[in-house]
Amino acid sequence: MEHITLLIGIVIVTALVFDFTNGFHDTANAMATTISTGALGPRVAVAMSAVLNLVGAFLSVEVAKTISGGIIDEGSGIQPEVIFAGLVGAILWNLVTWLAGLPSSSSHALFGGLIGATVVSVGLDGVNGDAIVMKVLIPAVAAPIVAGIATLAATRLTYRLGRDRSPEDTAKGYRAGQIASAALVSLAHGTNDAQKTMGVITLALVTGGVVAPDSDPPLWVIVSAGLAIALGTYLGGWRIIRTMGKGITDIQPPQGFAAQTGAATVILASSHIGFALSTTQVCSGAVMGAGVGRKGAVVRWSTAGRMVVAWVLTLPAAGLVAGAAALLADQGNAGITAVAVLAVLACGAIWMLSRRKPVDHTNVNEVGIQEPVGAVTAALRSVAPPPAGAASAAPEDGTSDDTPEQTPTPIPAVASSTTR
Amino acid sequence: MSIDWAALGQVFGISLAVTVAMVGVFTLGIVGSSRKAAPEQGGTAAAMPGGAVGASPLARTGAYACFAVCAAVVAYGIYLIVA
Numbered sequence: 001m002e003h004i005t006l007l008i009g010i011v012i013v014t015a016l017v018f019d020f021t022n023g024f025h026d027t028a029n030a031m032a033t034t035i036s037t038g039a040l041g042p043r044v045a046v047a048m049s050a051v052l053n054l055v056g057a058f059l060s061v062e063v064a065k066t067i068s069g070g071i072i073d074e075g076s077g078i079q080p081e082v083i084f085a086g087l088v089g090a091i092l093w094n095l096v097t098w099l100a101g102l103p104s105s106s107s108h109a110l111f112g113g114l115i116g117a118t119v120v121s122v123g124l125d126g127v128n129g130d131a132i133v134m135k136v137l138i139p140a141v142a143a144p145i146v147a148g149i150a151t152l153a154a155t156r157l158t159y160r161l162g163r164d165r166s167p168e169d170t171a172k173g174y175r176a177g178q179i180a181s182a183a184l185v186s187l188a189h190g191t192n193d194a195q196k197t198m199g200v201i202t203l204a205l206v207t208g209g210v211v212a213p214d215s216d217p218p219l220w221v222i223v224s225a226g227l228a229i230a231l232g233t234y235l236g237g238w239r240i241i242r243t244m245g246k247g248i249t250d251i252q253p254p255q256g257f258a259a260q261t262g263a264a265t266v267i268l269a270s271s272h273i274g275f276a277l278s279t280t281q282v283c284s285g286a287v288m289g290a291g292v293g294r295k296g297a298v299v300r301w302s303t304a305g306r307m308v309v310a311w312v313l314t315l316p317a318a319g320l321v322a323g324a325a326a327l328l329a330d331q332g333n334a335g336i337t338a339v340a341v342l343a344v345l346a347c348g349a350i351w352m353l354s355r356r357k358p359v360d361h362t363n364v365n366e367v368g369i370q371e372p373v374g375a376v377t378a379a380l381r382s383v384a385p386p387p388a389g390a391a392s393a394a395p396e397d398g399t400s401d402d403t404p405e406q407t408p409t410p411i412p413a414v415a416s417s418t419t420r
Numbered sequence: 421m422s423i424d425w426a427a428l429g430q431v432f433g434i435s436l437a438v439t440v441a442m443v444g445v446f447t448l449g450i451v452g453s454s455r456k457a458a459p460e461q462g463g464t465a466a467a468m469p470g471g472a473v474g475a476s477p478l479a480r481t482g483a484y485a486c487f488a489v490c491a492a493v494v495a496y497g498i499y500l501i502v503a
Contacts, residue, residue, distance in 0.1 A: 056501070059501065059502050133423075134423065134424070138423060138428070142428055142431075142432075146431060146432045146435050146436075147435070149432075149436060150435045150436045150439040150440065151439065153436060153439070153440050154439045154440050154442075154443035154444070155443075157440055157443060157444050157447065158443050158444070158446075158447040161444065161447040161448060161451055162447050162450060162451055165450070165451055165454050169454040169455070170450045170451075170454055173446075173449070173450040173453070173454070174450065177446050177490070180490075180494050184494065184497050184498070184501070187498065187501050188501050191501055254447075257443065257446070258439075258443050261439055261442050261443055261446075262435070262439040262443075264497065265434075265435050265438045265439045265442065266431070266435040266439070268497050268500050268501070269431055269434045269435045269438065270431045270435070271500075272500050273427055273430050273431050273434070274427060275424060275427040275428055275430075275431050277431070
């Protein structure tokens with residue numbers, strides 16, 4: 001690796017940063033409900049997920065040959081600048097959604113970034129519209145529905161079968177089962193998402209002529225990508241974990257087990273059949289399904305609505321940022337430097353904002369914050385008012401849940417009071 | 421544009437069937453290895469695997485069989501990830 005130019009080096013570093021954000025963005029998928037049901041302590045949970053992500057990165061023999069799965073035409077002179085700009089867009093969107101505590105698909109952010117950068121640099125011809133619909137739009141709609149219905153049915157069934165058992169007796173068993181399901185989700189995540197970064201780095205190396213086309217990624221690429229995603233996972237996106245584990249609905253051990261099993265099943269089934277569904281959307285859908293499936297549970301549709309808005313925005317938002325970055329980066333070395341500096345500044349600003357109200361392993365299970373109500377959610381709420389009568393969800397709560405129950409009192413719909 | 425409805429339908433059907441089956445079998449295991457909720461509270465809360473008080477040997481054997489099935493499915497899941 002002696003001939004790595006500065007630009008290729010920057011692309012590699014950026015790809016690893018993206019991998020890192022991918023890791024801490026997606027910790028919630030495997031571990032949010034595991035933490036909120038008390039199956040695992042917060043730190044143990046993220047550590048286990050990190051190890052499994054690392055293992056997963058080494059497991060798969062199938063290397064991501066294309067980074068975008070045919071969405072952009074990678075043969076038509078895609079330059080390292082384009083990859084760089086796309087990654088910057090994806091990273092920034094990942095950080096913004098993390099700040100807002102919203103689970104959104106890291107893959108979609110990466111796709112959006114690459115699409116935006118390609119459109120600016122190469123033109124619309126470089127983007128395959130059919131592939132966008134097939135690989136992004138339809139899975140995005142299908143994933144939460146499939147996972148939600150499967151989990152809903154499973155939750156109903158498990159409560160029905162275990163109806164003459166006391167929650168104290170069964171909680172331990174459910175938690176054990178949930179840990180197994182969460183482990184599967186983590187492992188699958190490591191295999192899929194670390195591969196993506198390896199693909200990006202390998203593509204950058206190929207375009208720089210460092211490695212031969214169609215070659216497997218060098219070992220150091222596999223190791224660094226695995227470590228980046230594991231480190232990100234270990235640090236944990238606590239904001240997103242809180243939203244998924246507590247914000248959408250209050251998860252009890254049977255629900256957590258059903259949701260995590262549903263998520264693992266859908267992820268494995270879909271990737272095995274070849275209709276890959278986004279992990280994030282599968283897990284969010286499963287949590288919602290588990291919430292609907294238990295009698296007396298309250299699903300906070302306002303939170304769910306904000307999540308859906310984030311999903312819809314992911315592709316265009318990451319694309320816009322990446323497009324702007326590509327515009328700058330095309331101006332030569334000065335432009336690339338400017339993009340890098342601006343990206344670092346933006347990341348720093350988001351980090352500073354997050355410190356104002358930090359969420360970490362100590363307060364991840366506390367939900368009592370008044371959520372700012374945006375115009376969209378206010379509208380959504382007026383269409384579908386939450387079942388306010390079922391506020392006292394499950395009084396005989398067997399879990400050690402000493403956090404104050406957030407009653408879904410109708411917060412006055414002051415349009416987008418940003419109290420963060 | 422061709423949407424692969426067959427694959428989507430397959431994903432949906434298999435996911436639904438496997439999820440419900442897995443959760444159902446596991447729940448049967450839990451039910452089999454724990455005792456009925458008695459009106460009087462207290463006693464051993466240890467539900468599984470060894471400390472199941474009140475579960476008949478038959479129920480307990482069935483419960484272990486259920487857990488074994490779940491373990492096999494998890495192993496198959498790992499196989500799917502690796503392969």
